[in-house]
Amino acid sequence: MAANTGKLTAVAIKNAKAGAKPVRLFDGGGLYMELMPNGSRYWRMKYRYAGKEKRLAFGVFPEVSLAAARQRRDEARGVIRNGEDPSAKRQAERRLARLSNATIFQAIAQEWLEKQSKKLAPVTYRKSEWLLGMASDDLGRRPIAEISSPEMLAVLRRIESTGRHETAYRVKQKASQVFRYAIATGRAERDPTIDLRGALAPVVSRPRAALTSPNDVAGLLRATYGYEGQPTTAAALKLGPLLFARPGNLRAMEWSELNLNEAEWRIPGGKMKMREEHVVPLAPQAVAILRDLEPITGRNRFVFPSIRTPDRSMSENTINAALRRLGYDKDTMTGHGFRALASTRLNEMGWAPDVIERQLAHAERNKVRAVYNRAQYMAERKKMMTAWADYLDRLRTGHEKVVEFKKR
Template sequence: MAKIIKPLNDTQIKTAKPKDKDYTLSDGNGLYILIKVTGSKIWRFNYINPVSNNRALVSFGSYPEVTLQQARQRREEYRTLVSQGIDPQERRKSLIEQSVIENNNTFKKISDKWIELQKSKGFTNNTISIIKSSLENYIYPALGDIPINQLKAKDFIPVLRPLESAGKLDTVRRIIQRINRIMDYAVTQDIIDINPVVRMSTVFKTPITKNQPSLPPSELPRVMKALSLANIELQTRCLIEWQLLTITRPSEAVSALWEEIDLDNKLWIIPAEKMKMRRDHLIPLCKQAINLLEIMKPISGHTKFVFPTLKSPYNKPMNKETINMSLKRMGFKGELVAHGFRSLASTALNEHGFDYDLIEVSLAHVDRNAIRAIYNRANYLDKRRDMMQWWGDFVEQASQGNVSLSGSNALKTVND
């Protein structure tokens, strides 16, 4: 006849005193409490491993930290697993390992790894900063600490809705692109099986693409006249003409370094880390651009930047919005922005019949490797020099020779 074990109660456990040897009090169905000679009381569960068919023992913790009720609940959970052919200890070990993996694979941690990968691919520091800021401001606060394998589109959508309601549709679009790339990266690392947000953009409004305000080439004389009459600093005026002549982006123009200028070969070599296309960008300098450098040399030659801030210690470049603010003060609000100079130049060069590929490379839209089949390096640079000099002459002609700082006549006036 099987021995009938009477379940324990709290009074029995509390009043159990240590003896000269360890002893046990059984609660039945494999659960008992071990009373140590030291007086400590430890819950244990004895069961038959369903896989090996060997007897196994597991501790549930100490009493009273683990109560009688909690110990019994754990026992029933373990007995259920055993009845299903699962070893409870292996299951617990697996859950702990899974928890560790998930804690190491939160959305933020995987995002950080993806961002590091983009750095190794040559993304500019400015681009990396923009990516990180968008995630830190809009995604991490709500979802950054959640394991990436637990996230679905339905988790991101309510986080992005306020941005959509505020009309920041382009910001929403860019953030969704970044989330998708992070999820794709997680798939390649075998962290998740599929990208769960691949169609998420379809539930948001589509941003309307607006061209940067620009003017036709025929309006350039009006721009140059306004520039000559503008109440702005000499350095600011030089910066405006520099961007116009080099057809660069505003951020590239303001961050020009003296060490990037090769006066012997009349080249401005912008390193890959500063370029959107993440490759070195060579810009042949026309004589008008060289004239601007001659004006700036006495002003900023002792600093690293060609166009440093106007205030000491001159260790930073001018703000990339400097040109836009100046154009507004000159009366071109809504008509022309700094980026619009590139469109103006592109229109003029295309209308004159210059090779489309040369124009696109000069705008840093095309990797120069893509046109190696068309031009060898020497011929390619010579053709670009001719084109950039034509553009410099075009700008000087639009200035009527006595308005542009970069024009030969104007330089005499400046130096007198």
């Protein structure tokens, strides 16, 4: 049963009587005391994260006072406001505390990951965690200074045997970073992955599937405008070629990042691969699509919320699944392929490569040039994005001659 909600007092706690079933005495902000039939008093907090109701345990009264329980509640709510799950954060802190002084591979890998967490995008962090987990399956409890090159090779060969050659290479790269970190912190003397150069099967790189010829692009655009699924998915399909942002950035677009009056989408650095804020100028066509969508999802955090819960963005498979529904298989077109489509066509239309690369948010490969070349090319990018949107409209409606590529 649940007691009346309200601020608890020491007197109310003292006078509370145990019953045949647990009794909940609520304090507000999710904090409550659970009075058990045997008289024990436990502090709990309920909260919602990613659309799910969860609970935290704060200890037993009177060892944990009312004031201490409220302080822990406020700290947990602060974690939630920062977009984190306090329960998961607590588990990670406990795990790191247990392993912080250890010398086993799993401990040092976790320690290295925690130190990288502030500069890695969440998706990159999870990918790194997954890759190192594959190495930890076999090496996790081994002292890192004792791991040999043959041991490391055995781990990578096991991954290779499942046909995941590229994954094996990536596990090797991540493990090497952990070994180098162990060397720097005095817990290992060498990186055993250095001796494995040439020991793995070569990876045959495959370009991401994308349509680039004007005729094919015209057909794709007409197909996307004929999509009859969810309105949010239909809008995302239309914006994909217009904005040619990374799929993860597009589906995680938030209304707070948009200024439709100024026709700008500012993606925070924390979401970007290079950890720098990226501005996407919005052509009138893009603004119109977003204004049409605003009455549908404008009250949500995400422009493209999940159909299951508005607290999360649409899944990473939504756009690709919609393309499959339109008849484009994974070897023909993908959500990421909109970037290759735009890059190819814009280069052929004569736009400056630096402007295109900056709009794609690609890192400058020449490190020396990157130091000096900090230009944003914003004026040129605005012109290019508007011209690009007009070009796509002409292709879709059949008013663009597919052989007409005038150099600027």
